Amino acid sequence: MSQKQSFKKDIESARRDFPVLSQLINGCPLTYLDSGASAQMPQSVVERLNNYHAKEHANIHRGVYQLSERATQEYEDARKKISEFLNARKAEEIIFTRGTTNAINLVANSFGREFFKAGDEIIISYMEHHSNIVPWQMLCEQLGTKLKVVPISDVGELDMSVFGELLNERTKLVAITHVSNVLGTVNPVNEITAMAHDCGAKVLIDGAQSAPHMPVDVQDIDCDFYVFSGHKMCGPTGIGVLYAKMDLLNRMRPYEGGGDMILSVSFDKTLYAEVPAKFEAGTPPIAAAIGLGSAVDYLNNIGMSVIHEYEQSLTKYAMDSLREVSDLKFFGTSPTKSGVISFNVKGIHAHDMGTLLNDYGVAVRTGHHCAQPVMERYKVPATTRASLYLYNTRDDIDVLVESIRKVQKLFN
């Protein structure tokens, strides 16, 4: 680690690594503030993908020829990089999925359907993305399991005392987001995991909004499952990760059946492959996995702690600047907050705001952010959300604030 330190990349110059950011939108420089939905890819990842497609592609785990063996090696190297990125015990604890949603559905089906029964309880929270609500609802419909929901406070924090009250011997799983995709709140996942484990429940952490932005150590959290998407952390779409403890993966049933996940197939009996192959049926998104490995290299080269500190400082600057805008209301003001900033301006619907900000080249997210219970909690149909990443600067925030003021002027 210390050896690499001297080669570390300076975050201030990181913006130049992202070719997409140098374009004009409606005659204005693109101000991209929607990384919470999908982050941009640095040139190094774009090139890695290009190179793979141009020179290295073959199916993996099959061919005995050189091209296939090289592709297999690169794919497995990516798994290793990700396991180190999360500080997993071993690379086999990393399962490649299509994304966070796919990973949660895998756990619901391979773990939940196998081990839960009627009357058991699953605890989620009010601030979950739909992808950490609907798979559990579907499971509850099938099994007669009950879904319990931890409420959130006005500033957007989990009510930990209610969480404590909801936990009991029937609780089989606690599925909670690490960072809210609407409110930005960073949840106390270590404490949540310890409390759940005390009751014998397993814990799934939705890391879609945390893995890209802060150092994550799954052994330190001690969660049983941790899931995230590649495209929110400088990687391509179509790839995500399920981390799970090895003893659970060994006990879980396969999610999908097909090629690559078997040891042997006959009409009498099919034997499944070992973990992780057991959960990766069919030809996986090989290029996307290698691209994600390259994204991890890029992030490591800057350093996750550096990225986290930089974004914290930028978030504070953004909150302070936006607070100066008249009639602007924040949703999510927890002191432990990441760079996900939701707000509305009085008298202007979020969708009008988003459409008009686009005139100034500002890309923000508007709507319910796939988190309708959060909208219901704060009694708004939609919010505007600016979400930050390592390539954003104070200039981006200044353009946002200035553009909001222009839209306000238009409406008044």
Added chain:
Amino acid sequence: MSSKQIYQEVILDHCKKPRNWGKIDNPTHKAEGINPLCGDHIWVTMNVRDDTVDDIQYEGESCAICMASGSMMTTKIKGGSLVAASKLIDDFRALTTGALENTEEKTLGSLSIFSGIRDLPSRVKCAMLPWHTLTAAINSQGEVSTEGDHDPVPGSGTDK
């Protein structure tokens, strides 16, 4: 045309001074329209006599595009026949989805400003909601929703 121009030219005028705003007591026709995606929730009420729209009112909570579209719709529909209203609904849908010929666009008068919505496919539903609700009112279907609506650009308004 930039969004700002579209808003400036017509939309904000109708938002600040919506025409035929309100709900008719005991209307002959009425419908409620909902766009769950952005929380738009509107009502169209009408008094129709001998196939003529004697009165039409519009009210609701919505984004500016939806509100202006509804306000302008009432001015075009009021006093006309139900047949003319149905024709206008079809033309407006064609306009916002880009299926209308330029020559026909002119017949829509001030509504033609909404042709700019084509460039904002995610907002087509906002502009269409009052017209869907008008269709429902004519057929007295009661409540309509833009969910499962096949007309706007595929995938528009999906929210993740």
